[in-house]
Amino acid sequence: MIYADYNATTPLSEAAKAGMAKAFECWGNPSSSHRAGRLANALLEESRERVAKAAGVEAREIVFTSGGSEANGMVLMGSALQCGSDFRLLTSPVEHASVEKALPLLCEKLGTQVERVALAADGALDMEDFRNKLESFRPHLVSLMAANNETGVLFPANEIAEICARTGTLFHTDATQALGKIPSSEFNRADFITLSAHKIYGPKGVGALAIRAGRKLECTRFGGSQEIKRRGGTQNMIGIAGFAAACDDLNDSHYEAIRERRDRFEAGLRNSLSDFTIHGATVARLPNTTCLRFHGIQSEILLTALDLDGFCASGGSACSSGSHSPSHVLTALGLQADEAKEAMRISWGRFTTDEEIDRSIELFVRQVSRIRQRRMERKAQ
Ligand SMILES: Cc1ncc(COP(=O)(O)O)c(C=O)c1O
Numbered sequence: 014m015i016y017a018d019y020n021a022t023t024p025l026s027e028a029a030k031a032g033m034a035k036a037f038e039c040w041g042n043p044s045s046s047h048r049a050g051r052l053a054n055a056l057l058e059e060s061r062e063r064v065a066k067a068a069g070v071e072a073r074e075i076v077f078t079s080g081g082s083e084a085n086g087m088v089l090m091g092s093a094l095q096c097g098s099d100f101r102l103l104t105s106p107v108e109h110a111s112v113e114k115a116l117p118l119l120c121e122k123l124g125t126q127v128e129r130v131a132l133a134a135d136g137a138l139d140m141e142d143f144r145n146k147l148e149s150f151r152p153h154l155v156s157l158m159a160a161n162n163e164t165g166v167l168f169p170a171n172e173i174a175e176i177c178a179r180t181g182t183l184f185h186t187d188a189t190q191a192l193g194k195i196p197s198s199e200f201n202r203a204d205f206i207t208l209s210a211h212k213i214y215g216p217k218g219v220g221a222l223a224i225r226a227g228r229k230l231e232c233t234r235f236g237g238s239q240e241i242k243r244r245g246g247t248q249n250m251i252g253i254a255g256f257a258a259a260c261d262d263l264n265d266s267h268y269e270a271i272r273e274r275r276d277r278f279e280a281g282l283r284n285s286l287s288d289f290t291i292h293g294a295t296v297a298r299l300p301n302t303t304c305l306r307f308h309g310i311q312s313e314i315l316l317t318a319l320d321l322d323g324f325c326a327s328g329g330s331a332c333s334s335g336s337h338s339p340s341h342v343l344t345a346l347g348l349q350a351d352e353a354k355e356a357m358r359i360s361w362g363r364f365t366t367d368e369e370i371d372r373s374i375e376l377f378v379r380q381v382s383r384i385r386q387r388r389m390e391r392k393a394q
Pocket residue numbers: 020021079080081082083085109111158160161162187189190209210211218219220
C-alpha cells in the first residue's frame with residue numbers, strides 16, 4: 014500500500030504509542046486530590062506544556078478538546094454568545110466543514126452576520142479585500158485557517174494577526190493542518206488557535222484550542238471546572254498523553270524531506286503527462302500537499318483504479334468524500350462543479366519513501382493514460 018492521504022489522518026508514531034502507554038498506568042482522575050489523581054494531574058499538566066511548546070504558546074493557554082472540529086466550534090459559538098445578537102464574523106469561503114457548517118446556525122438562531130474575504134489567484138487570500146472588509150464590516154472575530162486541508166494553500170496567519178491586533182479585532186486561526194508542517198512561529202500570534210493530534214502522528218479524538226491570555230470566550234461545554242473552567246468533562250488522558258508525545262516528536266526537517274518528495278512527484282507527472290492542473294502551486298502552500306486535477310477525468314474513477322493498485326488518496330476532503338456534491342473549497346477557487354469533481358488531494362508524510370514516489374508516478378502515468386486511451390477508443394467507435 015502507498016498511503017498518500019496524510020491530510021486526512023496520519024499513522025500513530027511510535028513516540029505517540031509510548032506516550033499513550035504511559036497514560037494507561039496513570040489511570041487516576043486528574044481532578045482528584047488524592048495520590049492517584051495527583052499522578053494523573055502531573056501527566057496532564059506536563060502534556061499541556063509539551064503541546065504548548067509545539068504550538069508556540071503558554072501552557073496555561075491550552076484547553077484540551079476532542080479535536081479540531083470541537084475547538085473550531087468552541088471559538089465560533091463561544092464568541093457569538095460572548096458578543097450577543099450583533100456578532101459579526103469575518104471568515105473565508107474555504108474553511109473546514111466544522112466552521113462552514115456552523116454558520117447557518119449562528120446566522121439563523123443567534124443573529125450573527127457573516128462576511129467572507131475574497132480569494133486571490135490560486136486560492137491565496139486577497140489581502141486587500143481582507144483589509145477593506147476589516148474596516149467596513151468591523152467584525153468582532155476574524156476566523157481564517159492557517160493552511161487549507163484540500164489545497165494546502167497557506168493564509169498569512171501572523172500577518173493577519175498583526176493587522177487584527179491594530180484594530181482590536183480578535184483573530185482565530187484553524188492551524189489543524191499547519192501544526193508540524195510549518196513552524197508555529199508562522200501562526201502563533203493569533204488570539205485563538207485550533208490544533209488536532211491525529212494530523213501529527215498522534216491519536217484521533219483529541220486536540221486543543223489555544224486561548225491566548227486575557228481573551229474572552231463564553232464557555233459552551235459545562236461540567237466540572239476542568240481546563241480552567243473552559244471545558245467541562247474528565248480529560249481524555251490517553252489521547253492527551255499521545256498528543257503531547259507526538260508534539261515532542263515534531264521536527265521541521267521532516268517536512269523539508271517531504272517537500273522534496275512532493276516536488277519530485279509533481280515533476281515526475283509533468284515529465285510524463287499533460288492536461289492536468291496542480292491547484293495552489295503558484296502560491297505559498299504546505300510542503301506535503303498536491304491538489305491535482307486531470308482534465309476530463311472524474312477523480313472518483315481515477316482514485317478507484319489507483320485504490321485497486323494499493324494507492325490511497327482522497328477526492329476533496331475526507332469528510333466530504335462519499336458525498337457527490339463538489340467541494341466548496343474547489344468551487345471557491347473558481348472551478349465549475351464538473352471541474353471540482355476532477356480534483357483529488359495527494360498528501361505525503363513522514364513515512365513516505367522515494368520508492369513510493371517513483372511507484373506513484375508510474376501508477377498515475379499508467380492509469381491516466383489507460384483511462385484517456387479508452388475514452389479515445391470509445392469516441393472513435
Ligand atoms: C483544517 C481542518 N480543520 C479541522 C479539522 C477537524 O479536525 P478533527 O478531525 O480533529 O476534528 C480538520 C480535519 O480534517 C482539518 O483539516
